[in-house]
Amino acid sequence: MDLITTFFNWPVFRDALPLLLEGLGITVLLGAVSIVAGFVSGLLMALLRLYGFMPLRVLARVYIDVFRSIPLLVLLVLVYYALPFVGVRLSSFAAAATALSMVSCAYTAEIFRAGIEAIPKGQFEAAGAIGLRFFDTMRDVVLPQALRIVTPPLTSNCINVLKDTALASVVAMPDLLKQATQAQALAANPTPLIGAALLYLVLLLPLVRLVGHFEGRHRAATQ
Amino acid sequence: MTALIQIAGLHKSYGAFHALRGIDLEIAQGEVVVVVGPSGSGKSTLIRCINLLEAYQQGEVRVAGERVVRGKALSKVRAEVGMVFQSFNLFPHLSALSNVALGPLRVRGMSRRDAEARARALLDKVGLAEHADKLPGQLSGGQQQRVAIARALAMEPKVLLFDEPTSALDPEMVGEVLAVMQALAHTGVTMVIVTHEMGFARRVADRVIFMEDGVVVEQAPPEAFFGAPREARTQAFLQAILQH
Numbered sequence: 001m002d003l004i005t006t007f008f009n010w011p012v013f014r015d016a017l018p019l020l021l022e023g024l025g026i027t028v029l030l031g032a033v034s035i036v037a038g039f040v041s042g043l044l045m046a047l048l049r050l051y052g053f054m055p056l057r058v059l060a061r062v063y064i065d066v067f068r069s070i071p072l073l074v075l076l077v078l079v080y081y082a083l084p085f086v087g088v089r090l091s092s093f094a095a096a097a098t099a100l101s102m103v104s105c106a107y108t109a110e111i112f113r114a115g116i117e118a119i120p121k122g123q124f125e126a127a128g129a130i131g132l133r134f135f136d137t138m139r140d141v142v143l144p145q146a147l148r149i150v151t152p153p154l155t156s157n158c159i160n161v162l163k164d165t166a167l168a169s170v171v172a173m174p175d176l177l178k179q180a181t182q183a184q185a186l187a188a189n190p191t192p193l194i195g196a197a198l199l200y201l202v203l204l205l206p207l208v209r210l211v212g213h214f215e216g217r218h219r220a221a222t223q
Numbered sequence: 224m225t226a227l228i229q230i231a232g233l234h235k236s237y238g239a240f241h242a243l244r245g246i247d248l249e250i251a252q253g254e255v256v257v258v259v260g261p262s263g264s265g266k267s268t269l270i271r272c273i274n275l276l277e278a279y280q281q282g283e284v285r286v287a288g289e290r291v292v293r294g295k296a297l298s299k300v301r302a303e304v305g306m307v308f309q310s311f312n313l314f315p316h317l318s319a320l321s322n323v324a325l326g327p328l329r330v331r332g333m334s335r336r337d338a339e340a341r342a343r344a345l346l347d348k349v350g351l352a353e354h355a356d357k358l359p360g361q362l363s364g365g366q367q368q369r370v371a372i373a374r375a376l377a378m379e380p381k382v383l384l385f386d387e388p389t390s391a392l393d394p395e396m397v398g399e400v401l402a403v404m405q406a407l408a409h410t411g412v413t414m415v416i417v418t419h420e421m422g423f424a425r426r427v428a429d430r431v432i433f434m435e436d437g438v439v440v441e442q443a444p445p446e447a448f449f450g451a452p453r454e455a456r457t458q459a460f461l462q463a464i465l466q467h
Contacts, residue, residue, distance in 0.1 A: 120312075122308060122310055122312035123312060123314065125276050125306075125308070125312060126306075126308065126312035126313070126314070126371075126374075127314075128274075128276065128298075128301060129274060129276065129301055129304070129305070129306035129308075129375075130301070130302065130305070130325065130326035130330060130374065130375070130377075130378055131298040131299065131301040131302030131326065131330040131378065132298065132325070132326070132329055132330060133298050133329075133330075136329045136330075140314075140317075140325055140329065141314055141325075144316050145314075145315065145316055148316070
């Protein structure tokens with residue numbers, strides 16, 4: 001068997017393609033749900049961590065540290081295989097989305113904290129001096145500026161979340177990687193895995209380029 | 224009639240540094256007060272205590288009879304006390320117009336239309352009508368500071384605090400900002416101005432206050448203050464400043 005028929009076998013690829021695309025759809029859906037949930041909860045977590053009442057502030061810090069330390073695969077296995085022992089039985093999608101969001105929340109919170117802390121003190125003072133309350137100060141003054149600063153690291157985090165969706169295959173999620181390994185077993189040929197790798201690249205390479213573009217623009221703006 | 228701003232027994236320390244050592248001061252409605260003194264004398268700290276941008280350890284500040292303290296009432300007091308900063312502190316992501324309209328929109332609860340109409344009128348008043356849609360980064364320092372004055376005015380405050388408003392400006396832009404400030408004086412709004420512009424103080428102030436080492440050393444109307452200062456420390460300061 002030569003290299004082409006082993007790794008780039010067209011008939012095998014053609015047969016596997018519908019499965020792969022189905023998997024890609026689930027990967028994108030899982031990634032999107034986790035990114036959105038992680039974004040919203042991460043922003044709230046950052047605000048709690050910076051401005052919450054004392055016990056909440058400590059809790060937020062503990063949460064962020066713990067979920068940045070725990071390996072995602074371990075968390076995923078815990079959520080899917082351990083929680084049923086206390087009666088919490090999540091579907092593989094729900095388990096994967098929960099684990100991904102919880103970790104993304106922690107990273108997003110750290111990114112937002114850094115962005116908010118980079119806003120000069122004078123901005124908070126000017127907002128306070130015209131009588132803006134906390135919520136308006138955040139919405140109108142601080143967060144729009146912070147969001148510009150953190151767009152590159154936030155996009156990087158989105159890439160990480162999308163890549164980490166592949167771990168969901170461990171809890172029987174029919175995502176892109178799982179579909180590929182199944183198709184590979186069925187055809188006794190690794191071409192579907194190559195196809196999956198290519199689909200991941202098609203999905204993620206533009207995002208990686210986008211981060212580079214944001215960073216270039218940010219450099220130009222700060223010079 | 225009671226004073227609009229009442230400061231009593233004010234003490235403020237930064238760690239071991241005692242920045243304000245017992246300030247007692249009353250400022251009347253409509254009065255224009257200029258605070259002068261060497262750097263580190265506590266004059267900026269003093270006016271930052273009036274709207275509680277600086278917390279203090281002892282004493283109290285009242286604006287229109289209301290104690291200025293942390294909590295729910297603070298933004299209400301601050302809405303009545305406008306402030307103009309040395310480094311402008313405009314919101315860099317908002318146009319000049321939006322910078323000025325933000326307070327009326329969010330704090331006064333005006334409609335966007337009314338808030339922007341007021342902002343346009345104020346930008347016109349400070350001579351910047353044609354720059355309304357520019358971002359702060361596209362304006363000169365003098366123009367930015369005039370937008371900042373319009374932003375403070377948009378709240379129709381009882382008091383305007385100026386914290387060295389011309390110190391960060393190139394010399395050729397100082398005049399345009401001082402002209403705007405001079406036009407505001409004696410229009411009813413109370414002004415407390417920290418500045419090194421002695422000519423401005425002489426022309427515009429009702430009262431000049433000299434601070435050094437965290438205390439008020441001397442205060443007098445400008446003619447008396449510049450013409451016949453009583454305290455030796457005031458004389459030394461004025462001599463050092465007016466010599467060059």
